[in-house]
Each structure stands twice: as structure tokens, then as C-alpha cells.
Amino acid sequence: MNAVLMTVQIVLGWMAFSDGLLADGVHTLADLGADGMVLIVLRLSAAAAHRRAGYAFNQSDRYETAGSLLIAILLIATGMQTLWTSLSHMNDAGNGASVHAAALVVAVFVIVAKEALFRYIMGVAKRTRSSVLVASAWHARSDAISACVAVLGILGSMAGVPMSDRVAAALIGLMIARMGWTLGWKTFKGSFARTAAETTGQ
Template identity: 85%
Template sequence: MSSTSKLDREQHDTAAAFKAARASVLLNAVLMTVQIVIGWMAFSDGLLADGIHTLADLGADGMVLIVLRLSTAAAHRRTGFEFDRSERYETAGSLLISILLIATGMETLWTSLSHMSDAGVAPSVHAPALVVAVFVIVAKEALFRYIMSVARRTRSTILVASAWHARSDAISACVAVLGIVGSMAGVPMSDSLAAALIGLMIARMGWTLAWKTFKESFARTAAGTTGR
């Protein structure tokens, strides 16, 4: 492959990565607003918890854009040190997203557990919360597939982390749906229980991502040491 065609490919991959990150920002901003507003109006702890998860996604999206900008600037410098720095930027960004997921999950778990004592006197969840939760499942799964396809094509670890963050929202929305249905069926505690489960799932996904990022970083460091 000529240097010109390689440069064109790199520029195309960079543009695709930024496009995916910006699409995630736009979708998460819309979903977060709808989830929190409808969750509050429809008395759904599960949907509110899922909205907080999407708010964490927005913070993660900001990190993704920053890391992409830094790693792109580093990669444009043609030294081995700068390429190594580019990988470090992506590793650091992935770890920050992991920490954000763990913190969000634990906060959501704590809040939902504190609400369980009031579940018996709380009003039942309203139907609009169910409609929003189902829509979130579809939207987040579509976003996961889109970002993951771009991540594989561009070989971006930070986009892989972002994609799994989107998938975690789709999964937590499924739990929110179960909680909402249970509350509408006359079991008020099910919605708070769903919120607690969502918190545990978010924290677990953050830990899994952190461990995976750490192992990949260690493997790259070991390979680089062996290659010297």
C-alpha cells in the first residue's frame, strides 16, 4: 500500500470514528432527557436509573471525543514514541470510562435500595415509562452495532469501550422494562428492585471493561519489551 493511500485510509478511519462518537453524543442527549423526564413523571425508579446511566454515557462520550482528538494528533507525528502515546491515550480513556461505569452503578444501587422501603406506598408506574424503556432498548442496541462496526474497522479500543457502554444501556433497559411491567401488575417493589439490578449490572460491566483494558495494555507492554 502506498503512503498516499495509507494516509487516505487513516483519514477516513479518523473521520468515521469521530462521526460515530458524535452520533452517540446526540442520541444519548435525547434519550437521557426523555428517560429522566418521563421516569420522574411516571414514577419509575427503573427508568430514572437508566436515565442516570445514559447521563454517564454522555460523560463517557466526552472522554471518547477528547481521547480521539489526542490520539489522532499523536498518530500524525510519525515517531514510534508518538504512536505509543496514542495507544496510551486510548487505554487511559477506556479506564476512565470503566471507573465512570463503576461509580454510576454503585450510586444507582445505593439510591434504589434506599427507595425500596417506600415501595409499598409509592404510586404504580405509568404506561409511558414502558414505551420509553422499550424504545431505549432498540435505540441503544442499534447504536452498539453501529459503533462496534466502526471500532472493528478502525481498530479503536476507545470506540470498543464506547460500544459496550451502549450495550450496557440496552441491557439495563431490558431490566427496567421488567420492573415497570411488575409495578404495573401490582408489585411496586419490582421497579426499585430493577433499578438495583441495573446498578449492579453497570458496576459489573465497568469492572469487566477495566480488567480487559488492563490485560490488553499489559500484553502490549510485554510484547514491546520482548521486541526490543
């Protein structure tokens, strides 16, 4: 789903002159990288589960913590890059072509698809008690939220305010970076608390 959405967002965002949709497409591209990390982490965790019980659980926790931190770093980097690109093009907002209606249709579809993906992944995460899947689910929810911002920017541009699409792209960058920071901080605190508990138990 992420591969299809990314392709549609970037191609139509470029063709429809929508910086907001392009920024959202870059966010979905980051999702593809995060998906790859999640698959690797889950494979390593599954391998650890076949080893000695206590050691296996510790290793599995470490793999999932590392995966969550990598997703957080990826979100922060993607958000800052999107923000920088949007701000650097802000002065040209009034000189660009108006956003086409096709961008609006794609952005609305992305909201629905990403919210469905969030609910599906979160359901699996709760069933399997996987912290890295929780991180992946919230990553999908961040896409749904950023797509909402993209819709507002596109509507503003179609209404005759070209700057709104660039502002939406900048806001999406900030949202992505903030979500990455929040996820990284929560994962770091959880890992520190778990390490302290293990040390106390020993």
C-alpha cells in the same frame, strides 16, 4: 442521541414514578460523560498519529487505554450510586404511586435506540481498530440490557408489584458496575501485556 434519551428517561421516569427508568436515565447520563472522554481520546490519538511513527503508535495506544479505563471507572461509580439509591428507597416501594404506561413506552424505545447505537459504533470500531470505540460500543449495549431490566420492573409494577421497579433499578446498578469492572480489568490486562511485549522487543 444520548442527550435526547437521557432527558426523556429522567423527565418521564420522574413523572411516571419509575425508579427503573430513572436509573436507566442516570446510566445514559454517564454515557454523555463517556462520549466526551471518547472524543477527547480520539482527538489526542489523531494528533499523535501525525508525529514520529513508533512514538505515535505508542502514544495513541496509551491515550486509548486511558480513555477505556476512565469509561470503566465512570461505569463503576454510576452503578454503585444507582445501586445505593435503589437500596436506600427499597422500604418505600410499597408506598409509592404505580408506574405509568408512558415509562414502558420510553424503555422499549431506549432498547431499540441503544441496540442500533451499539451496532453502529461497533462497526466503526472494527473498521478503525479503535479499542476506545469498542469500549464505547459495549457501553451502549449495557444501556440496551439495562433498559430490558427496566421494562421488566415497569411491567411488574403495573401488574401490582411496586417493589419490582425498585429491584429493577438495583439490578441495573449492579449490571453497570459489573460491566465497568469487566471493561477496566480487560483494559488493564491488555495494557500490561502490551507493555511487556514492548519491553521484550526492546
